[in-house]
Amino acid sequence: MVNSRAFQTTCWLLWRDVKLFLKDWYNNILDAFFWPVVLILANGYILPAMGMPEDYGSFIVISMLIIMASFTAWSAANEFAADFEGSKSIGYELTLPLSYKAVFAKIIIQFAFKAALFNVVTLAIGKVILGNAFSFAQFHTFKFILVYLIACTFFGSFAIWAAALAGNVKNFMRVELRLAGPLFFICGYQASWYTLYALSPTIGKLMLLTPWIYAYEGVRIGMFGQEGYLNYWLCVAMLMLFISLFSMHGLYLFKKRLDCV
């Protein structure tokens, strides 16, 4: 049963984190700006000049949106990993009148919020750079917002799981270099699932075991429509499943790492 008092305390903690994030809005927008500009330019103009399809830049806009969201959550988790081995400021929250589960849930929502908010500027950057080549004709507001928020929540749950698994910044960087980074790029960043499946059915099937493919595909459906991608509701359901799995195991690691009550 959710304790009303604890719920309100959790909301105040969340509001504090949101307030801190918004306080630094200028830097957060700049952080969301440079990578997408460079990569959309490269994929929208340079690669097509080298033989890639003309609409590849448009495809990469969504890749950039997803990867920026995941990197933002990852970056927030990096601070968290530093806190594990440093000042342990999380300890303050763990003595407030709420459970450690509420603190953990608050962190996931906080990471998801950070991931989601300013990175949508990627869509505007895509429009400015690519013009009519990046079309909103098939844009489905409800589907886009729903899957985008769920994908960001997944990135939040994955990032806190990785931070709790690593326990310090050095190990966290290793998780990024060895696992998260390669998976972010290979699982749908450069090509749709059907393209990967056509290339190699084995690789295609393996991709279905990873959560990132559903994030990329789901958000692309919200932007470009269903045709050519995995089923939208399958993407939503699989992301929810992965959020549950990473949250449950992450919570176990979080409790073990912090030895909290």
Next chain:
Amino acid sequence: MSHFLSIQQISKQYGSHRALDTISLDINSGEIMTLLGANGAGKTTLSSIIASLIPPTSGDVVYKGQSIYNDLIRFRTELGFCPQKPNFADGLTVKEHLIFAGRYYLMDYKTILERVDQLLDQFDLGAYAGKSPAILSGGYKQRLLIARALVHNPSLIILDEPTVALDPHIRHQLWEIIKQLKHNNVTVLLTTHYIDEAEVLSDRVCVLDKGSIKLIDTPAHLMSSFNKSNLEEVFLQLMNEGTDE
């Protein structure tokens, strides 16, 4: 008789290391109880368990007749915890830290503002209200930590080595603040390895050594029963006895 706070048979094991060994201790309402011991004696582990920050391996903490683990949230609403190291959120000002502390305990905004102004004044933090805690000196950071722990008027406050690594005159200023807490009927659990601090501040002292309680008594009674003129000599004798055994 039910004590204000009762630590019952607490043990804490980290792998093969036993940090606390069946500790039992009663704390009375309104007193300053000091956990005194050398580094590694188990003071921070015990205070962290009482603060419900970490769980014991075995044993119980009973607050006003009830295990704190039966209703952790109720216990935490009456607790203020001041950790050894500052743990402030980057980006908030001194005043915002205090205001949010009130929010976490669901105080109404008007009451929070009154309380925060009172604490800023009491802890001499007014000049820094709009500043980041990062620019504060060690002594002022400790003041802010204590003020933050007091916003919601807790009945129990745990101060984990609040004066460690501070200049002597700053330590004395903090002592006055701690004495004021007792004056306001707040029960204080203080951990320290400064013996002069324990002697000046404590109603009772609990001497910890290697995770066990050596003795619990008032500083005055300890000095008379050991026939020593100060608590430091008592402490040294106790530690020597431990080494001789």
